[in-house]
Structures are given as C-alpha cells and as structure tokens.
Amino acid sequence: MEVLAALPRNRRLAEDGRYAVYLLQGNESPLLLDALTRRRxxxxxxxxxxxxxxxxxxxxxxxxxxxxxxxxxxxxxxGAYRTRLVRPELARTYGR
Structure with a gap:
C-alpha cells in the first residue's frame, strides 16, 4: 500500500523493528481511509x-x-481497528 509511506511519524505509538502501531483520525487521510475501508x-x-x-x-x-x-x-x-476515544470526564461519569 503506497499510502502507508505517508503515515505521519508523530502518529506512531509503538514499534518493534518490523511492526509499528499508528493511531489516526479517519479524516486525516482520505486516501488511507479509502484503502482501509476497501480492506475491511x-x-x-x-x-x-x-x-x-x-x-x-x-x-x-x-x-x-x-x-x-x-x-x-x-x-x-x-491489521486495523476502528475505535473511539472517550473524554476522561465521560469515562468517570459513565464508565465502571
């Protein structure tokens, strides 16, 4: 996937030499989102x-x-996983 070459380094969460984990907002890269939804x-x-x-x-x-x-x-x-981060105040109010 050519679009992977353009992943911003500041969105990299972890790496181990071969694999890297990134967290991106869906609207940050329309090309990546297109590729992700095709793969899904x-x-x-x-x-x-x-x-x-x-x-x-x-x-x-x-x-x-x-x-x-x-x-x-x-x-x-x-691999990819779609998630939604929750603001801390909502987690304190509604999470248990």
Whole structure:
C-alpha cells in the first residue's frame, strides 16, 4: 500500500523493528481511509460476510480513530481497528 509511506511519524505509538502501531483520525487521510475501508470489505467477504459494495464505509469512519498495525518491512497493513476515544470526564461519569 503506497499510502502507508505517508503515515505521519508523530502518529506512531509503538514499534518493534518490523511492526509499528499508528493511531489516526479517519479524516486525516482520505486516501488511507479509502484503502482501509476497501480492506475491511475484503476481510468481511473472506469470512462469508460483507456488504457487497466496493468498501465497508459508514458515516463514523471519518470521525473515529483507526489503530493500524503496519508491517514496516513489507510496507503492508497487517491489521486495523476502528475505535473511539472517550473524554476522561465521560469515562468517570459513565464508565465502571
């Protein structure tokens, strides 16, 4: 994935030599978001699921954070997870 070469270093959370973990807001890179949602649809189809569309994308993707595991040596996306960070005050009020 060529788009991985443009991942901002300041969004890298960890690395171990071969793999690196990044956390990006969905709207930070429309090209990356396009690639992620295509790969997500491919992964769902491999499990007999999927939307049947070109991408598995919804209105939340641009606003959620995406945790990426990148194979730095192979320049490939090894995994991704869409998540939403919660403000500390909400976690204190509603979390247990």
């Amino acid at each position: 649809e491919e992964a769902f189809r491999a499990l007999g699921e999927g939307s049947g569309r070109e991408r598995d994308q919804d209105r939340y993707d641009a606003h959620y954070e995406h945790l990426l595991l990148v194979d730095e040596k192979g320049r490939a996306l090894a």
